Amino acid sequence: MSETLDLLIIGAGACGLAGAISAHDAGGTVAIVEGRDRPGGNSSLSTGSIPGAGSKYQHQAGIDDSPRRMVEDLTLIAGHHQADDLTHMIAAECGPLCEWLIEDLGARMELITAYRHIGHSVERLHAPRSRRGQDLVDDLLRFVAQRDIPIAVGNKAKHLLVEDGYVVGAVVEGEPVRARKVLLATNGFAADPALVAEHCPEIAAAEYFGAPGSTGDAVRWGLALGAALGNMGSYQGYAAVAYPQGQLLSWTILEKGGVLVSEAGERFGNEDLGYSGFASHVMAQGSFAWAIYDMRIHGVAQAEEEYAEMSAMGAVKWADTPAALAEVAGLNRIGLEQAILAYNAAAKGDCKDRFGRTAFGMAPLQAPFAAVKVKPGLFHTQGGLLVDNKSSGPKSKWWCC
Ligand SMILES: Cc1cc2nc3c(=O)[nH]c(=O)nc-3n(C[C@H](O)[C@H](O)[C@H](O)COP(=O)(O)OP(=O)(O)OC[C@H]3O[C@@H](n4cnc5c(N)ncnc54)[C@H](O)[C@@H]3O)c2cc1C
Incomplete structure (x- = not known):
């Protein structure tokens, strides 16, 4: 060259x-x-899901979306941050980006209508048909x-x-x-333990499940040139990686009514926070947690390839009562019995959930019950060099000026 x-x-x-x-x-x-x-x-490890607010595919599916709606959704779930102008830019560009990938280039992608991502008020993700x-x-x-x-x-x-x-x-x-x-x-710095410990201490002890190349080189180069950093404490975690299988326990399990408990058999927070938001809560309560759900929820998740594989590998323990489940999973029996009792009461509407959970999916949980041992993981960091918002889409000549 x-x-x-x-x-x-x-x-x-x-x-x-x-x-x-x-x-x-x-x-x-x-x-x-x-x-x-x-x-x-x-990118290879992800599901390849890209939001595309206001895309023609949403329009064809009768979904009313717009960049403005996406900004509102993101602001509601994540609040304001050090690069709000980029939120606006990304919301405006992501619809045309998905159209460019699918229509102009011919990527094997489609709008996902069967699943709405946490925080999205409408179905907005466009992903490879394989979800890989x-x-x-x-x-x-x-x-x-x-x-x-x-x-x-x-x-x-x-x-x-x-x-x-x-x-x-x-x-x-x-x-x-x-x-x-x-x-x-070059992506973020999640593969560099020192940078993670410095900027994202609450998740630093979690195992990293991303690619090894995310070593934060661009952050170091930029810093050496006097660049400003933004959102350095932001990261995507995952609250429930099956242990020891190392595969993600589909968050569908929790959305459909499952809960996470500690070794004492007790719940420790509101699973509505989502797989990333809940990761630090899992970290804070101990090295492992256990997802507790039932056969009906298992049946729904079986449609997902990765869950089915994980289940075939023997990750799921089964029992007919909470007490027997505590026995096979190695959890405190009284703690688990009481946790399921209280959670089911909240799911039935008999009382408020003590952690503020409001979405109960298919709960109350019923026999046979399932348990999967999980640990939290770190996927990627989201902060980096602060940039302006002057680029304008995949067909622009941003590179030449
Ligand atoms: C398990 C998992 C699931 C995820 N699921 C999703 C999802 O569904 N949707 C979503 O939006 N996000 C998801 N994410 C996050 C998403 O994968 C990333 O945000 C996105 O892929 C980043 O793309 P990228 O091209 O910036 O970085 P990458 O795809 O990581 O590419 C960066 C490349 O730069 C290379 N590199 C780094 N430093 C140097 C250097 N000095 N010289 C040369 N090369 C270098 C690296 O080796 C790497 O190949 C997920 C992440 C993980 C780990």
Whole structure:
């Protein structure tokens, strides 16, 4: 790569690959470098679900959505933060982004109408038909290959090239690569325990379940150049990773009426907070928690491939009474009996839930009962270098000015 590129992209996840295609199709010369031996990063591990507020697919499905509604939804669940202007930009761009991926590029994605994400007031997610992020990555890699965009895997960018206060490329495996613009598509810092401990201490003891490439390189480079950071304490956790199987216990289990209890058999919070919001509560009460639910809820979750696999691996313990379930799961019998009794009373409307839960799904729970041992995990961090909101969609020429 001896000539000066229009755009050097560091990181070959969904962000970097989509950025490369967009810049190439707008007429730019582009190259991608990826530090790991294979592209994909966290994007490959995710479900590849992308919100698309106001997309034509929502319109066709009769769903009334808009960027404004998405901003309202996000503000309601997450509150204001240090990059509110980006919330507005992302809400405005995500619908056109989904249309671009599906219609212009031909990604194998669709609007999900059977599931509404936590905090979304309407069905808004667009995802690979398989619900596997790897399919999205494979599609994007195919589009990159069709365009002959060079992609160098196993080539880690070590630091940025800076001249007269401008970033003019990066040093990749000891070689300078010059470019008019550099896209830092390196994801967050969840794979770097020191940065996690510094910025997200409440989740620092959780096991990291994301890709190893999220080491926060861009954060360090930016800091060295005097950049400002924002939302550094934000992260996506997961409250219930099945132990020792290491697979995610579908949150459908909790949404449909399951609860999480401690080794003492007691509930410790409001599961309505969702899989990420509840993760720190699981951390705070001990190393493990147990998801308690019943056969009807199990039946619903069986439709999900990962849950069915996990169940086939023997992760679910069964019993006909709370006392027997406590025995097979190794929990305190009296604690569990009382917890189920109190929870079922709240689900029936006999009293208020002591933790403020209001959505009970199919509860009250009934025999036969199920238990899965879980531990919390960390998926990715969400803070980073503060940027302005001047980009404008996948078809713009943001890279050239
Ligand atoms: C299990 C799991 C489930 C998830 N589910 C969802 C979901 O359904 N929906 C959703 O919106 N989000 C989800 N997320 C989060 C989502 O995966 C990420 O936010 C998203 O994929 C980030 O995309 P990216 O391209 O920015 O980063 P990545 O896909 O992680 O790509 C970044 C790439 O940059 C590379 N890189 C880093 N540093 C360097 C360097 N110095 N030089 C060269 N290369 C470098 C990395 O190796 C990596 O390949 C999930 C995450 C996990 C772990």
